[in-house]
Amino acid sequence: MALIEVDDLVKEYQLNVRHKGLLGSIRSLLIPEYTKKVAVDSISFSIEKGETVGFIGPNGAGKSTTVKMLTGILTPTSGTITVGGLSPYKDRKKNASRIGVVFGQRTQLWWDLPVADTFDLLKYIYKIPDNVFRENMELFSDILGLQEFMKQPVRQLSLGQKMRADIGAALLHNPEIIFFDEPTIGLDVVAKEQIREFVRTVNRERGTTMLFTTHDMLDIEKTCKRMIIIDHGKKIYDGTVEEIKDKYGRSRVLRVEFSEYIADVQLPGAEMIKEEGNKKWFEFQKDQTQVSRLINTLSQKYGIVDITVQEPEIEGVIREIYQGGIDLNETLSGVS
Amino acid sequence: MRLYLELAKKSFQNNIVYRADYFASLINAIVLIFVNIAIWKAINEEEGALGGLQLNILITYIVISFLMQTVYQMDEYFIEGKVRTGLISTDLLKPFYFRLFVFSYNVGSMVFKFIMQFIPAMLLSVFLFRLLPPFNTQMLLYFILSAILGYLVLYNINFIVWISSFWFYWTFSLVTIKDAAVMILSGALIPIWFMPTWLIDFIELTPFNAIFYTPILIYLGMMPEDEIFMSIVKQILWIIALFGIGHILWKRATKKLVVQGG
Ligand SMILES: Nc1ncnc2c1ncn2[C@@H]1O[C@H](COP(=O)(O)OP(=O)(O)OP(=O)(O)O)[C@@H](O)[C@H]1O
Numbered sequence: 001m002a003l004i005e006v007d008d009l010v011k012e013y014q015l016n017v018r019h020k021g022l023l024g025s026i027r028s029l030l031i032p033e034y035t036k037k038v039a040v041d042s043i044s045f046s047i048e049k050g051e052t053v054g055f056i057g058p059n060g061a062g063k064s065t066t067v068k069m070l071t072g073i074l075t076p077t078s079g080t081i082t083v084g085g086l087s088p089y090k091d092r093k094k095n096a097s098r099i100g101v102v103f104g105q106r107t108q109l110w111w112d113l114p115v116a117d118t119f120d121l122l123k124y125i126y127k128i129p130d131n132v133f134r135e136n137m138e139l140f141s142d143i144l145g146l147q148e149f150m151k152q153p154v155r156q157l158s159l160g161q162k163m164r165a166d167i168g169a170a171l172l173h174n175p176e177i178i179f180f181d182e183p184t185i186g187l188d189v190v191a192k193e194q195i196r197e198f199v200r201t202v203n204r205e206r207g208t209t210m211l212f213t214t215h216d217m218l219d220i221e222k223t224c225k226r227m228i229i230i231d232h233g234k235k236i237y238d239g240t241v242e243e244i245k246d247k248y249g250r251s252r253v254l255r256v257e258f259s260e261y262i263a264d265v266q267l268p269g270a271e272m273i274k275e276e277g278n279k280k281w282f283e284f285q286k287d288q289t290q291v292s293r294l295i296n297t298l299s300q301k302y303g304i305v306d307i308t309v310q311e312p313e314i315e316g317v318i319r320e321i322y323q324g325g326i327d328l329n330e331t332l333s334g335v336s
Numbered sequence: 337m338r339l340y341l342e343l344a345k346k347s348f349q350n351n352i353v354y355r356a357d358y359f360a361s362l363i364n365a366i367v368l369i370f371v372n373i374a375i376w377k378a379i380n381e382e383e384g385a386l387g388g389l390q391l392n393i394l395i396t397y398i399v400i401s402f403l404m405q406t407v408y409q410m411d412e413y414f415i416e417g418k419v420r421t422g423l424i425s426t427d428l429l430k431p432f433y434f435r436l437f438v439f440s441y442n443v444g445s446m447v448f449k450f451i452m453q454f455i456p457a458m459l460l461s462v463f464l465f466r467l468l469p470p471f472n473t474q475m476l477l478y479f480i481l482s483a484i485l486g487y488l489v490l491y492n493i494n495f496i497v498w499i500s501s502f503w504f505y506w507t508f509s510l511v512t513i514k515d516a517a518v519m520i521l522s523g524a525l526i527p528i529w530f531m532p533t534w535l536i537d538f539i540e541l542t543p544f545n546a547i548f549y550t551p552i553l554i555y556l557g558m559m560p561e562d563e564i565f566m567s568i569v570k571q572i573l574w575i576i577a578l579f580g581i582g583h584i585l586w587k588r589a590t591k592k593l594v595v596q597g598g
């Protein structure tokens with residue numbers, strides 16, 4: 001059995017119907033009315049030990065809801081979840097001691113205490129042995145640079161410092177599984193990279209299993225091999241990051257810098273999409289047109305200073321999937 | 337157990353950080369005592385309304401009452417804050433007992449206030465207001481026991497109010513109403529013996545007089561020894577009953593949280 005098994009998972013939220021105006025609000029107070037909102041709609045997947053999985057989807061897709069159910073702070077409406085053989089919501093405390101959770105939107109550190117004190121308390125909460133505690137503190141200080149602000153109260157930390165402290169706090173007890181819900185939200189490029197590096201290190205050295213929710217595709221590319229995409233509560237893709245890039249990242253962009261301005265460039269098999277001074281960008285499909293032929297054509301006719309081929313970014317692919325531009329129901333192996 | 341001790345310790349240390357707040361509340365307590373004693377003195381001179389009761393007994397009552405109130409001051413919005421920010425769910429995600437966590441947090445700051453506010457203010461009061469010592473050593477011991485129970489009664493009442501934030505989100509009005517009820521019905525402001533009989537009969541049915549009135553009467557030696565036992569039993573019963581209500585509400589609150597997602 002896989003480490004995490006999710007089967008036919010459904011979560012419906014109950015929403016209070018509010019009526020407009022004073023009379024309406026009194027009415028809602030006296031006779032509450034509810035509607036249902038399906039946030040997660042029969043999702044199934046399984047994750048093996050040591051896997052790193054990116055869990056993505058547009059806003060409101062149901063990612064956080066799923067993560068909450070996996071951690072045990074939300075009960076499913078129907079369906080089953082097992083995490084390491086346990087049901088997270090029935091064995092919340094037991095499950096809690098084996099997982100680590102980072103919610104990027106809110107810190108789990110205690111506001112008034114210095115970071116070091118929070119870590120001390122976590123040592124007792126998770127009953128972490130002295131040597132493990134010391135080892136981890138050293139490792140985290142190294143990679144996450146925690147020692148800079150260890151003595152400061154949490155409320156004084158910058159967003160990036162808080163996030164690093166939070167990640168350290170979530171990993172202090174050597175959890176088998178870590179759930180990240182947008183751990184890089186609002187961070188600068190350097191901080192993001194630092195966190196990705198940390199995640200990679202922990203996964204490599206400890207074989208920690210990770211589920212990673214984010215809106216930054218670079219996070220996924222740099223940390224995850226596998227990707228699950230959900231939309232409107234339904235799973236629409238589950239497979240490798242490579243495959244989706246290969247299949248849908250078929251278009252390439254050729255950036256050419258000419259030695260002089262040329263008004264009209266004829267290039268069969270490619271389409272000009274942008275121009276700027278002596279530079280022009282051409283888009284082509286890699287399975288229909290060969291780059292070498294394009295370059296040949298160009299270099300025979302014109303003087304060329306520089307030429308580069310740009311790979312598609314996964315970001316663009318995902319954007320198209322969200323906007324319905326790509327229908328995943330074609331041929332991908334990961335589509336359910 | 338070790339964890340909760342550490343928590344209380346951290347909360348104690350946390351109180352030290354807010355030095356300005358510390359001095360402000362110390363001065364506040366002294367001023368309140370001063371004003372109240374002045375009022376009672378004025379009433380006594382105008383009307384002789386104390387009915388032969390020695391003024392220094394009344395003064396001692398007021399001093400002890402206000403000092404206890406200072407020590408029993410709790411963070412009323414601790415749970416509410418966690419509920420509103422959603423942090424409550426991350427606390428539930430830790431392998432510990434949340435209610436013990438909140439309790440340790442409050443006990444830590446209670447101990448702080450006891451050592452850093454009660455004791456200095458008490459010494460100052462002996463000097464300033466000629467505070468009477470406890471009736472005798474035995475009564476002092478009963479007083480300590482009863483005062484601890486009084487704290488637990490108040491804590492459990494407070495917990496019920498705090499937990500209601502799972503449904504109301506904002507508990508300011510509720511806390512204000514609760515504070516007013518405690519202020520009047522617990523004898524914190526006016527000794528209950530001055531109140532009309534119908535009100536005394538009503539108060540007897542509530543847990544409020546178990547907070548301040550019972551321990552203070554014991555301190556003053558104004559409770560006959562055979563009644564002390566019954567009063568202490570009554571305090572314990574209220575603690576159990578209020579804890580029971582709090583427990584049920586807590587179960588419902590966490591149920592609501594895990595089903596409706598906060
Ligand atoms: N406590 C709640 N009560 C009612 N509806 C909720 C609740 N929490 C979330 N929802 C709804 O459920 C749906 C899924 O929300 P969820 O937070 O899981 O999305 P998400 O994928 O994490 O989005 P984002 O990328 O914006 O974080 C949304 O439509 C949201 O409005």
Ligand SMILES: [Mg+2]
Pocket residue numbers: 063064065181
């Ligand atoms: Mg989310």
